[in-house]
Amino acid sequence: MGISIEEVKRISHLARLELTDEEAQTYTEELGKILDYFSLLKEVDTKDVQPTFHPLTWDTPMREDEVRPFGDVRKILANAPVSWEGMIVVPRVVKVP
Amino acid sequence: MGSFDLNTLTIRKALYLLEKGEVSSVELTQACLERIRKVDEKVKAFLYVNEEWALEQARLADEKRKEGLGGKLLGIPLAIKDNILIKGHPTTCASKILHNYIAPYDATAILKLKEEGAVFLGKTNLDEFAMGSSTENSAFFPTKNPWDLEKVPGGSSGGSAVAVACRMGLGALGSDTGGSIRQPACFCGVVGMKPTYSMVSRFGLVAFASSLDQIGPFALNVEDTALLLEVISRHDPYDSTSAPKQFPALSQVLKENEGKKFRIGIPKEYFEHKLDSEVSKNFDEIVMLLKKLGHEVKEVSLPRTKYALAVYYIVAPAEAASNLARYDGVKYGLRVEGKSLAEMYKKSRAEGFGREVKRRIMLGTYALSAGYYEAFYLKASRVRTLIKQDFLKAFEEVDLLLTPVSPTPPFKLGEKISDPLQMYLSDIFTIPVNLAGLPGLSLPSGFTSDNLPLGVQVIGPHFKDDHVLSLAYQIEKELNLEAIPPIIKAL
Numbered sequence: 001m002g003i004s005i006e007e008v009k010r011i012s013h014l015a016r017l018e019l020t021d022e023e024a025q026t027y028t029e030e031l032g033k034i035l036d037y038f039s040l041l042k043e044v045d046t047k048d049v050q051p052t053f054h055p056l057t058w059d060t061p062m063r064e065d066e067v068r069p070f071g072d073v074r075k076i077l078a079n080a081p082v083s084w085e086g087m088i089v090v091p092r093v094v095k096v097p
Numbered sequence: 098m099g100s101f102d103l104n105t106l107t108i109r110k111a112l113y114l115l116e117k118g119e120v121s122s123v124e125l126t127q128a129c130l131e132r133i134r135k136v137d138e139k140v141k142a143f144l145y146v147n148e149e150w151a152l153e154q155a156r157l158a159d160e161k162r163k164e165g166l167g168g169k170l171l172g173i174p175l176a177i178k179d180n181i182l183i184k185g186h187p188t189t190c191a192s193k194i195l196h197n198y199i200a201p202y203d204a205t206a207i208l209k210l211k212e213e214g215a216v217f218l219g220k221t222n223l224d225e226f227a228m229g230s231s232t233e234n235s236a237f238f239p240t241k242n243p244w245d246l247e248k249v250p251g252g253s254s255g256g257s258a259v260a261v262a263c264r265m266g267l268g269a270l271g272s273d274t275g276g277s278i279r280q281p282a283c284f285c286g287v288v289g290m291k292p293t294y295s296m297v298s299r300f301g302l303v304a305f306a307s308s309l310d311q312i313g314p315f316a317l318n319v320e321d322t323a324l325l326l327e328v329i330s331r332h333d334p335y336d337s338t339s340a341p342k343q344f345p346a347l348s349q350v351l352k353e354n355e356g357k358k359f360r361i362g363i364p365k366e367y368f369e370h371k372l373d374s375e376v377s378k379n380f381d382e383i384v385m386l387l388k389k390l391g392h393e394v395k396e397v398s399l400p401r402t403k404y405a406l407a408v409y410y411i412v413a414p415a416e417a418a419s420n421l422a423r424y425d426g427v428k429y430g431l432r433v434e435g436k437s438l439a440e441m442y443k444k445s446r447a448e449g450f451g452r453e454v455k456r457r458i459m460l461g462t463y464a465l466s467a468g469y470y471e472a473f474y475l476k477a478s479r480v481r482t483l484i485k486q487d488f489l490k491a492f493e494e495v496d497l498l499l500t501p502v503s504p505t506p507p508f509k510l511g512e513k514i515s516d517p518l519q520m521y522l523s524d525i526f527t528i529p530v531n532l533a534g535l536p537g538l539s540l541p542s543g544f545t546s547d548n549l550p551l552g553v554q555v556i557g558p559h560f561k562d563d564h565v566l567s568l569a570y571q572i573e574k575e576l577n578l579e580a581i582p583p584i585i586k587a588l
Contacts (some may be wrong), residue, residue, distance in 0.1 A: 008459070015418060015462040016425065016439070017455055027459055030517060032462060036409050038473065044480050051478030052485055054308045054338065055534025056292045056559060061337055075201035081432035087576060090427055091438050092566035 002032040103128050103264045104581050105387050108173055108321040111267055115162065122162075122172025125267070126155035126216055129174045133218070133265045136585060140241045140250075141284050142259035146219035146407050154216040161214060168214030169328055175210065176266035178257045181312065182301040183207050186217075190303050191235035192225045194430045201442025203504035204301020205336065206270060206312045206329040218266050221256025225451045226421065227277055227305045229253050230523045233514050234453045241510070242246055242284060243582035245547050248507040251281030254315070258285040261315045263585050267314040268325050272304050272322050274503075275409055276527025278313045279539035283502035283552030286541045286580035288322045288569070289315045291527075293560050294534030295340040297326075298333030306416035307338070309409075309531040317580075319540070319570040323347040326562065345563055354567035361387055361568070362397035362495035367526060368401075373505045379543045379551045380501050386498070386575055392568075397495055399487040404480050405529040410521060411464050411477035412532070417454075418461030424449060456517065485533040489558075497568055498556040500526050501540045506549045526554060536562040540569045541580050550580060 012019045012027075019027065037059045070076070073086065082089040101111070101120055114120040130148050137143055151174065158172035180360045182200035184207075189195045203211065206424040210217075224234035232240040232255025240255040242248040245264050250259045254271030258281035261269050271278040273291035282289025290313045304310065314325035327347040333339040363384065368377075387394050408467060426432035426445030433448045450458070464473035491498065503523055515518040530537040530551035535556055542553045553572070557565040 003463070011459055011463050011466065014466060016442040016446055017450070017458060018443040020182040021552050027456065030456060031459060031463070033518060034410065038411060040407050041404055041476055041480055044401070044404060044483065046476060046479035046483070049482050051475055052482040053478060055485065055532070056340070058341060061334065061341065063334060072201065076201070079198055079201070079429035081426060086455050088427060091435065091441055
């Protein structure tokens with residue numbers, strides 16, 4: 001079935017991945033081959049078969065909703081590329097009025 | 098200094114020497130560090146070694162022992178795959194996007210090891226975010242197979258497998274999503290086990306595919322593997338998929354089951370696949386051995402086997418695409434500035450992720466996207482049910498399954514890196530086990546004519562990890578292999 005280069009570019013936008021033209025070309029070829037391989041699944045009759053999202057399931061475990069202080073917030077902030085006054089700094093997302 | 102031969106030193110033996118006071122943890126740790134200094138520049142198993150930290154932990158373990166305090170692994174030096182968090186130390190996942198990340202907390206499996214007194218030497222190399230079968234996808238450098246430096250060690254936990262094979266640590270932890278513990282264990286001549294899904298907490302394991310990922314041990318023999326698994330398998334309220342169960346003392350059951358006879362199934366579909374002749378010959382020898390030991394061996398059928406690879410390469414990338422959405426240059430890791438937030442995301446991810454990771458994010462995003470979700474992700478998840486049912490049905494007739502670990506012996510560095518499908522095929526016998534959530538163990542079973550390690554895989558029903566280990570223990574005892582790579586034999 002393959003995949004077109006436009007489709008690859010659309011997916012890369014959804015995945016928030018910037019691709020060079022060369023990468024887009026390579027992925028079009030590679031993903032095309034892999035998707036062709038996936039068409040093997042079409043021959044399996046899955047009517048009335050429930051999907052498995054987890055190999056083993058139990059009831060969702062419940063616990064009390066209590067506050068548990070993490071301890072050292074500085075350690076978390078230390079991993080952020082830019083932080084200021086206990087906050088993580090990101091580029092402006094609202095327009096200047 | 099106490100006397101011991103690092104090349105034949107198991108965890109069990111080391112604990113015995115420690116208890117008798119014939120050796121200290123500092124001496125053991127120093128021996129491992131010295132081995133790392135001598136060998137690691139050739140095999141490149143470690144991304145991070147911290148000698149000062151390791152020796153400090155060892156000193157503490159020695160003090161505890163002097164005070165009469167115990168611990169199932171007190172003073173035992175271990176290596177940890179670099180996608181498992183150890184508080185205060187780097188966790189890179191062998192990715193540029195996490196190149197400077199320092200873990201702010203411990204993974205639960207690490208906490209359990211700490212509680213039992215283990216000593217951490219450092220963090221081992223892997224395919225970036227555990228995506229790969231050769232450790233060539235590491236953003237930093239490939240790891241090499243100690244049996245032949247031109248060959249891959251397998252992956253993704255290649256660094257941990259090599260660390261144990263070279264006796265740079267007495268044991269190691271890895272993670273296994275589609276074979277990432279078992280295949281490198283096989284390629285390096287050590288024991289590696291993926292426990293039943295949910296037995297070991299995934300809290301603090303960097304998520305790749307959450308319904309498949311499982312932490313597990315590497316060791317030189319089955320007994321040590323059982324001991325490591327016994328320590329790390331505990332219920333954990335921090336992982337909602339952690340089994341609310343008590344597990345048996347695995348290291349105790351091996352001796353109890355020494356004479357136990359099992360009904361063992363050989364899945365016929367696994368042999369419809371192209372199999373290397375030496376892998377096949379070795380497998381037949383192990384089957385003969387099982388019969389000689391008095392086990393009942395019979396052919397079983399897992400009819401949906403041929404769909405497993407396709408199901409896996411839809412489900413795993415779909416989960417990965419979701420899990421890896423968190424790497425966006427905001428909270429941690431690499432940030433590449435952009436004019437807008439969206440541009441920052443796109444540039445950071447483009448710069449931070451390697452080829453295979455991007456390929457899988459693309460695949461997974463595609464499989465989950467509007468218009469393709471039903472045809473790909475949902476379809477694959479339905480076929481996954483059938484694959485699981487095949488196993489459950491087989492386990493009505495037999496207690497355990499025996500299969501090869503990989504269709505080929507270790508392959509050359511660079512041989513498969515440019516052909517993703519070929520690379521994916523090297524996990525064809527391990528992937529179905531993850532899809533069904535079963536326990537699987539890779540046991541060294543012989544050598545090729547070129548002296549490369551071969552292995553067999555024992556698969557069991559859910560939570561029959563004790564039986565998997567017990568059969569492996571019996572085979573190991575009977576084979577009595579000496580698996581010491583030439584590179585360290587020469588030292």
